Structure formats: C-alpha cells, structure tokens
Amino acid sequence: MNDTPSPAYQVLARKYRPETFADLVGQDAMVRTLKNAFEADRIAQAFIMTGIRGTGKTTTARIIAKGMNCIGPDGEGKPTTEPCGQCEHCVAIMEGRHVDVMEMDAASRTGVNDIREIIDSVRYRAASARYKIYIIDEVHMLSTSAFNALLKTLEEPPEHVKFIFATTEIRKVPVTVLSRCQRFDLRRIEPEDMIGLLNKIALAENAQIADDALALITRAAEGSARDATSLLDQAISHGAGETSADQVRAMLGLADRGRVLDLMDMILRGDAAGALTELGGQYAEGADPLAVLRDLAEITHWVSVVKITPDAADDPTVSPDERSRGQQLAEALPMRVLTRMWQMLLKALEEVSAAPNAMMAAEMAVIRLTHVADLPSPEELIKRLQDTPPGPPIGGPGGGIPAPSHAAVQTQAPVATSYAAPAHSGGGGPSAALAQDVQAALARYPTFDHVVELIRANRDGVLLDEVKRSLRLVAYQPGRIEFQPTERASAQLPQRLGTALQRWTGNRWAVTVVNEGGGETIYEKENAVEEALKAEAREHPLVQAVLAQFPKARIKSIETPEQRAAKIETEALPEVEDEWDPFEEG
Known part of the structure; x- marks a missing residue:
C-alpha cells in the first residue's frame, strides 16, 4: 500500500505568478525604466509600487529583490533585470525564505515599534546576499508615528539596504515618504493582454474554454490579473475541462448580455409589458435584478461612448453580436435619451440596493425607464409652456391678479433648470392680436437693466439684492432670462423672479438656470467701477496729500457730480402748487 501523499494543489494565481520582468503583463513602461536603471547602475534606495489589486505590486517587488541579489548559475553574476531563477538567492526569494529579504504586512503591523525593529536591524550587513531588502506591503496602513520614525532611515539608508513599498492607496502615503521613493504606477491590464494571458494559462492546463467565456472573465476581473486567474481557475473546475460562456455567466451570476440588450x-x-416579461424571465433563470440593472447601466454607458467615439466599439471583451447591436443603438438614439437613461439607472440601482424586495424595485425602475424616450427636453418643455393657451381668469372682476399658489414648473436636467410663470389673462384661445399685445407690453423692457429698475420700482429689496448678488446673466430677451447662479444663490430664485415679473407685467416670463456662460454679477460690476474710481482718486495730488498727513485714512465712497446732482434731486421736497388766496386780486 502506497502512503505517499499526493502533491498539494497550487492555485493558478500562484502557479503562474511572474518570475521575471519578461513575464509581467501590461507594465512595459515600468519594466523599461527598471532595465535602464539596472544597466546604468542607478538603483534607487527605495521604490514604491501602486495600483489596484492584482496588478503585480508584490510580485514586482520580489522580482526586483531577485534581480538585486542574483549571482547567476556560476555565482559571479551582478545585479540584473533578468535573474537566473537558479541560484540560491533567486530560489530562496521566490519561496519566501531568504534571510536578507524581509516582507512585512503593514496591515497587521502598523505601529512605531514594528518600524523600530527595522531601524535597529538596518545597521547590520546582509547575512549572505548582496543587499538587505525590506518589502512592506500595504504601506499606507502604517501609523503617522511609524511613518515619521522611518523617514530618516528612508532618506539616508546604508548602502547595503533597499526598501520596496507596495500600496493600493497611494493618496494615504505621506508626501514626505513619496519624495524619498522612486514611484511606479502599475496599470490595469488591457483586455487584449488579459485574454492572451488567460489563453496561455488555459493551454498550459489543457483546459478548453470558449473565447466568449474568456471575455466574460476579463470583463469581471476589471484589469486585475490575480482576479482573472482566480476566476479562470474556478471556471475550469466549474466546466470540468470544457467551459462555455453560459457556464461562466451562471458561475458569476451575470445576466445574458444578449437578453439584456433585448x-x-x-x-x-x-x-412596458414586454420589458417586465423579459425581466421576469431572466429573474426566473437565476439572474440577480441588481445585476440586470448594472448591465443595463454598463450598456448605456458603452453605447454613449460609442456614439461619441466610434472606435470604442472595438473592445475585445464585446461579442460581435453585441458590438453590432450597440452600434445600431448609438446611431439611433439621441444623446439626451442616453444621458437620461443613465441618470435614471443610477437612481434605480440605489433603490434596488435599499429595497426590501429587489425584484419589485427593479420592476418599478423598468416601468419608469419605458417612458424615458417620451420625456421632453428642458427647451421643449419651455416651448410647450409658452405655447400653452392661457387658462380661465382667476378671481372676480376688479379683484386684481393674485399671486399664483404654485406658479413654478421646474425641469431637472444635467445642464439647465427652467421656470416659466403661468399666465393669468382672460379666457379664450391665443390670437395674433393677443400675441402682438404681449410683445408690445414686453417691449417696455428691452434690456435686463430695465428689469432691475422694475424690481427697484416695486420696492422688493430682498429680490433686488439677490438679483444683484446671485445672478450672472447669460442671455436676455424680453420675456426670457437665462442666467448662471452664484454658489450662494437660493434655489428658489428662478421661481421668485419669474413669479414677481409675471405679477408686475401681467405677462409670462421664462427664467432658465444654466451651469456656465455667465458674466459678472451687478454687484461685482458696481464694485469694479467703485474700485476703479478709488484707484483714480488715489492718484490725485490733493488726495495723496491728505493720505500723507493722515496715513490711516481710507476712501470710503466716491460720488461723481452727476451722481451728487441726482441724489440731491431725489432728496429734494416736491414742489407744491400755490394755494388759492381769497384775498388775491383777480
């Protein structure tokens, strides 16, 4: 009876871990830099590797450690970017047992005492290798005091010591540490390179896996080689040697992309009825409602990108049928429909995640989405409001025009928010005569300055101050105002302005908010004029003489002769006609 234990199974992510720089996939820029540095004998005292999970940060650190300490098969080698993998140092480093290459996980050893151990040991030379190398993984997890304790040693380490750091959160590493290291940003692996890597591993494992299945794995890995090889390992086991795209889709809990496109x-x-039936069918076959909506959002994003950049359709992770249908959608759909659908899907994903029943929330989201193509744009909504016949009069004869109770119609869009005050004229349909009367009435306000004067004449000081301070005018024509609000502007400003103008003029005003294109506010213009006058006044010899005698004096305000005359005229008492004198002759 043979009691010899079978060799332990090694997962693909470890079995096919790169052992040389040539094995690294998708990191050509870093490899070229390191090769040139080794050849020129310009090896930095510290390196820091950053990137998402599974791009090879720790593996690269070990390859660098091997290259620094490799002595070649004959024992006389020098630092190289092509370690032999046969000498005692190369073998020991790859097996993680080299006494002079120490790996520390900063996620579990975060304190200053752990760094103090390193500081105390760097003074001693390497026991057997050329360099003593410290590899600190997830270095951003170190405490502030630990980073501070490491700074001096990191800046001026002994010649025989090298540091290699790895992190997924480069922004959490202090800039004082970054400035002492040579930084390498490991990129996400491109889909073409990832599919080639997975094909190579599948061939080495004698596994048959469909190209569509590899594309699904590549898409799910999101640029991480470790995630991709782990998923490939799982897919090979799931398919028992022959793996199809449907099996990978079931393994990952994904919806069929073709059915998502349907x-x-x-x-x-x-x-709506057909969409709910299709969603229910996918749910019955095991698709997660949240995953279906995610796929819808992903397809919406991809179609939008293809509409702007047609070359994006050449993504190797996209099947030919999906590519063809996506291109047709990109040609047929306007961008406003795609952007609305994207926004509604983002909202739907939040609702489904928070809902007690994900399927119910997904069905409600699909029902809303079926109306996305019918929603008018902000411009169309304003035009419809302006073309709407006025309603019946409100209030009795002579009762005046009361303020509307809900006179705001707002549309939310990524670019503009619009408000159009409702008309409260008499009954009857629109006519050419009425339109001419409206135009004649609005012609009294040819510029925005006339609107400001109208607000001032009606003594609405709060609205006047808000218009002067918070409104950056973009475009104006009688009856229509388009402006960009300042950061502190009230969200109710468009509604209040439109309602007030309609009340004072008796005609509807469209007030539109946009995100860009506005000029200076009235307040900023007035301040600029005043500052220019003050600067001119400071140059006057008499003013300079006064300021020389009174250094702490300041110019508070300036009035031109015209302004002074206007002020006097405003403050003067009105003339009173002479009263009748009964004793006056005549």
Whole structure:
C-alpha cells in the first residue's frame, strides 16, 4: 500500500505568478525604466509600487529583490533585470525564505515599534546576499508615528539596504515618504493582454474554454490579473475541462448580455409589458435584478461612448453580436435619451440596493425607464409652456391678479433648470392680436437693466439684492432670462423672479438656470467701477496729500457730480402748487 501523499494543489494565481520582468503583463513602461536603471547602475534606495489589486505590486517587488541579489548559475553574476531563477538567492526569494529579504504586512503591523525593529536591524550587513531588502506591503496602513520614525532611515539608508513599498492607496502615503521613493504606477491590464494571458494559462492546463467565456472573465476581473486567474481557475473546475460562456455567466451570476440588450430594446420602444416579461424571465433563470440593472447601466454607458467615439466599439471583451447591436443603438438614439437613461439607472440601482424586495424595485425602475424616450427636453418643455393657451381668469372682476399658489414648473436636467410663470389673462384661445399685445407690453423692457429698475420700482429689496448678488446673466430677451447662479444663490430664485415679473407685467416670463456662460454679477460690476474710481482718486495730488498727513485714512465712497446732482434731486421736497388766496386780486 502506497502512503505517499499526493502533491498539494497550487492555485493558478500562484502557479503562474511572474518570475521575471519578461513575464509581467501590461507594465512595459515600468519594466523599461527598471532595465535602464539596472544597466546604468542607478538603483534607487527605495521604490514604491501602486495600483489596484492584482496588478503585480508584490510580485514586482520580489522580482526586483531577485534581480538585486542574483549571482547567476556560476555565482559571479551582478545585479540584473533578468535573474537566473537558479541560484540560491533567486530560489530562496521566490519561496519566501531568504534571510536578507524581509516582507512585512503593514496591515497587521502598523505601529512605531514594528518600524523600530527595522531601524535597529538596518545597521547590520546582509547575512549572505548582496543587499538587505525590506518589502512592506500595504504601506499606507502604517501609523503617522511609524511613518515619521522611518523617514530618516528612508532618506539616508546604508548602502547595503533597499526598501520596496507596495500600496493600493497611494493618496494615504505621506508626501514626505513619496519624495524619498522612486514611484511606479502599475496599470490595469488591457483586455487584449488579459485574454492572451488567460489563453496561455488555459493551454498550459489543457483546459478548453470558449473565447466568449474568456471575455466574460476579463470583463469581471476589471484589469486585475490575480482576479482573472482566480476566476479562470474556478471556471475550469466549474466546466470540468470544457467551459462555455453560459457556464461562466451562471458561475458569476451575470445576466445574458444578449437578453439584456433585448430588454433595453423593449424599454426604448416603450413596451412596458414586454420589458417586465423579459425581466421576469431572466429573474426566473437565476439572474440577480441588481445585476440586470448594472448591465443595463454598463450598456448605456458603452453605447454613449460609442456614439461619441466610434472606435470604442472595438473592445475585445464585446461579442460581435453585441458590438453590432450597440452600434445600431448609438446611431439611433439621441444623446439626451442616453444621458437620461443613465441618470435614471443610477437612481434605480440605489433603490434596488435599499429595497426590501429587489425584484419589485427593479420592476418599478423598468416601468419608469419605458417612458424615458417620451420625456421632453428642458427647451421643449419651455416651448410647450409658452405655447400653452392661457387658462380661465382667476378671481372676480376688479379683484386684481393674485399671486399664483404654485406658479413654478421646474425641469431637472444635467445642464439647465427652467421656470416659466403661468399666465393669468382672460379666457379664450391665443390670437395674433393677443400675441402682438404681449410683445408690445414686453417691449417696455428691452434690456435686463430695465428689469432691475422694475424690481427697484416695486420696492422688493430682498429680490433686488439677490438679483444683484446671485445672478450672472447669460442671455436676455424680453420675456426670457437665462442666467448662471452664484454658489450662494437660493434655489428658489428662478421661481421668485419669474413669479414677481409675471405679477408686475401681467405677462409670462421664462427664467432658465444654466451651469456656465455667465458674466459678472451687478454687484461685482458696481464694485469694479467703485474700485476703479478709488484707484483714480488715489492718484490725485490733493488726495495723496491728505493720505500723507493722515496715513490711516481710507476712501470710503466716491460720488461723481452727476451722481451728487441726482441724489440731491431725489432728496429734494416736491414742489407744491400755490394755494388759492381769497384775498388775491383777480
């Protein structure tokens, strides 16, 4: 009876871990820099590797350690970017047992005492290797005091000591540490390179896996080689040697992209019943409602990008059928429909995540989405409001025009927010004569300055101050105001301004808010004029003489002769006609 234990299984992520720089996938810029540095004997005292999970940060650190300490098969080698992998140092480093290459996980050893051990040991030379190398993984987890304790040693380490750091959160590493290290940003692995790597591993493992399945794994890995090889390992086991895209999709809990595209077609056609039936069918087959909506959002984003940049359709992770259908959608759909659908899907994803029943929330989201193509744009909404016939009069004869109770119609869009005050004229449909009367009435306000004067004449000081301080005018024509609000502007300013103008003029005003294009506020313009006058006054010899005698004096305000005359005229008492004198002759 043979009691010899079978060799332990090694997962693919460890079995096919790169051992040389040539094995690293998708990091050509870093490899070229390191090769040139080794050849020129310009090896930095500290390196820091950053990137997302699974891009090879720790593996690269070990390869650098091997290259620094490799002595070659004959024992006479020098530092190289092509370690032999056969000498005692190369073998010991890759097996993680080299006495002079110490790895520390900063996630579990974060304190200053752990760094003090390193500081105390750097003074001693390497026991057997050329360099003593410290690899600190997840270095951003070190405490502030630990970083401070490391700074001096990191800046001026002994010649025989090298530091290599790895982190996924480079922003959490103090700049004082970054300035002492040579930084390398490891990129996400491109889909083409990832598919090639997975194909190579599958061939080495004698596993048959469909190209569509590899594309699904690549998409799920999001640029991480370790995630991709782990998923490939799982897929090979799931498929028992022959793995199809459907098996990988079931393994990952993904919806069929073709059926998701069918669902998107039904949504865009406004077929709510068909869309709910399709969603229910996918749910019955095991698809997660949240995953279906995520796929819808991903397809919406991809179609939008293809519409702007057609070359994006050449993504190798996209199947030919999906590419063809996506290109057709990009040609047929306007961008405003795609952006609205994207916003509604983001909201739906939040609702489904928080809902007690994910399927119910997903169905409600799909019902809303079926109306996305029918929603008017902000410009169309304003035009519809202006073209709407006025309603019946409000209030009795002679009762005046009361302020509307809910006179705001707002549309929310990524670019503009609009308000149009409702008309309260008499009954009857619109006519050419009425339109001419409206135009004639609005012609009394040819510029925005006339609007400001109207607000001032009606003594609405609060609105006047807000308009002067918070409104950056973009465009104006009688009856229509387009402006960019300042950061401190009230969200109710468009509604209040439109309602007030409608009340004072008896005609509807469209007030639109945009995100850019505004000039200076009235307050800023007035301040600029005043500052220019003050600067001019400071140059006057008499003013300079006064300021020389009174250094702490300041110019508080300036009035031109015209302003002074206008002020006097305003403050003067009105003339009173002579009263009748009964004793006056005549």
